[in-house]
Amino acid sequence: MFGPVLALLAAEPHRAFSITDLGRELPGRSSGAIGSVLNRLVDRKWATLSTGSPRRYTITAEGIDAFTAGAGASRAPKATAPTPTAPTTPAPAPTGPVPPRPGAVLRPNGIWYLPRQLGDSTDVEVLRRLRRDNIAVLLYGPPGTGKTSLIEAAYADAITVAGHGDTTVEDLVGNYVPLPDGGFEFAYGPLVTAMREGRALFIDDATLIPPRVLAALYPAMDGRATITIAAHHNEVVTAVDGFFVCAGHNPGVHGAILTEALASRFAVHIEVTTDFDLARSLGVPNGAIDAAVTLNQRLRKHEIDWAPQLRELLAFKRITASLGLAAAVANLAAIAPEPDRPAVVDALQRAYRGATITPLTLGKQK
Numbered sequence: 001m002f003g004p005v006l007a008l009l010a011a012e013p014h015r016a017f018s019i020t021d022l023g024r025e026l027p028g029r030s031s032g033a034i035g036s037v038l039n040r041l042v043d044r045k046w047a048t049l050s051t052g053s054p055r056r057y058t059i060t061a062e063g064i065d066a067f068t069a070g071a072g073a074s075r076a077p078k079a080t081a082p083t084p085t086a087p088t089t090p091a092p093a094p095t096g097p098v099p100p101r102p103g104a105v106l107r108p109n110g111i112w113y114l115p116r117q118l119g120d121s122t123d124v125e126v127l128r129r130l131r132r133d134n135i136a137v138l139l140y141g142p143p144g145t146g147k148t149s150l151i152e153a154a155y156a157d158a159i160t161v162a163g164h165g166d167t168t169v170e171d172l173v174g175n176y177v178p179l180p181d182g183g184f185e186f187a188y189g190p191l192v193t194a195m196r197e198g199r200a201l202f203i204d205d206a207t208l209i210p211p212r213v214l215a216a217l218y219p220a221m222d223g224r225a226t227i228t229i230a231a232h233h234n235e236v237v238t239a240v241d242g243f244f245v246c247a248g249h250n251p252g253v254h255g256a257i258l259t260e261a262l263a264s265r266f267a268v269h270i271e272v273t274t275d276f277d278l279a280r281s282l283g284v285p286n287g288a289i290d291a292a293v294t295l296n297q298r299l300r301k302h303e304i305d306w307a308p309q310l311r312e313l314l315a316f317k318r319i320t321a322s323l324g325l326a327a328a329v330a331n332l333a334a335i336a337p338e339p340d341r342p343a344v345v346d347a348l349q350r351a352y353r354g355a356t357i358t359p360l361t362l363g364k365q366k
Helices: 002-011 019-025 031-043 061-068 123-132 147-154 169-173 190-197 260-265 276-281 286-300 310-323 325-335 338-351
Strands: 047-049 056-059 137-140 159-162 174-178 184-188 200-204 226-229 235-238 244-249 268-271
Touching: 002 019, 002 031, 002 056, 002 061, 019 031, 031 047, 031 056, 031 123, 031 190, 056 061, 123 147, 123 244, 123 268, 137 147, 147 200, 147 244, 159 190, 169 174, 169 190, 184 190, 190 200, 190 226, 190 235, 276 286, 276 310, 286 310, 286 325, 286 338, 310 325, 325 338
Parallel strands: 137 244, 137 268, 159 200, 200 244
Antiparallel strands: 047 056, 174 184, 226 235
């Protein structure tokens, strides 16, 4: 499928294609599989990605050279791509939301993600490379640090499964559901959908899922890339190109256990922490950030079990705008787990110069 997509882009080098545009020319191919190939082309710098909505892809000079040299030509469409010529009219300017800064990535929910440094690249680029090379990745860190946001930015086609202690094998592979006429029909689960459509599957809070349930993933992640659905006539499902598994782990959360079997399935483990500089740039009050920095330092030393992360800090900003600073400070104390509340109150009092702080509580009738 790599060749046909590259050929279509090369046939009209000055056109910006959406995944839907390419899907019309490639009947029978899923949008997830097409999107996966396009991401790989972008990683190789054979195509560029616009920031508008829907996302559009245009072949680069390097991509034209690669196609001309025969990259994927054996699988290209029968029609020969015409030799690129200069456009007679200027290409239309990209339309859509304007990014807040260069390099920002628009998530499917319409919210921008600002990539962070990771090694010699960015977190989004690294995750896309890992998918291209089929190297499973585990993101770990406290809840609210942006693990899901990163996955959505890196993989626009991602399917997310929210893990918990009651997650079953059926929640992953599928189960029979009742029909209005009294019969039953087998409804395939997110694992099967991701395998068949070549999409990324993100298992959030994976370490809350019972190990025997997670074992259903392992055959899909190893060299076999297949699973057998015993409940549906022992049907065998084989993953197509683009299928990828990633997971999230919240250390310290009650019941979260990273077993050796699970950890070994993910070759790359990346810690995700709160970006306090980002919080400041987004307008979170300095006092709340100072308190959060202090509390996160204590969290890393295992002196406390909870500290506010980016999610709580952004909520603090919204509450300040709605109810005022005093109410936002009191609420941050209120949402802290009871064992860690004294530490949170102390940090807030230091940040706000000895102010008396009590959790947000109803008073007398007015």
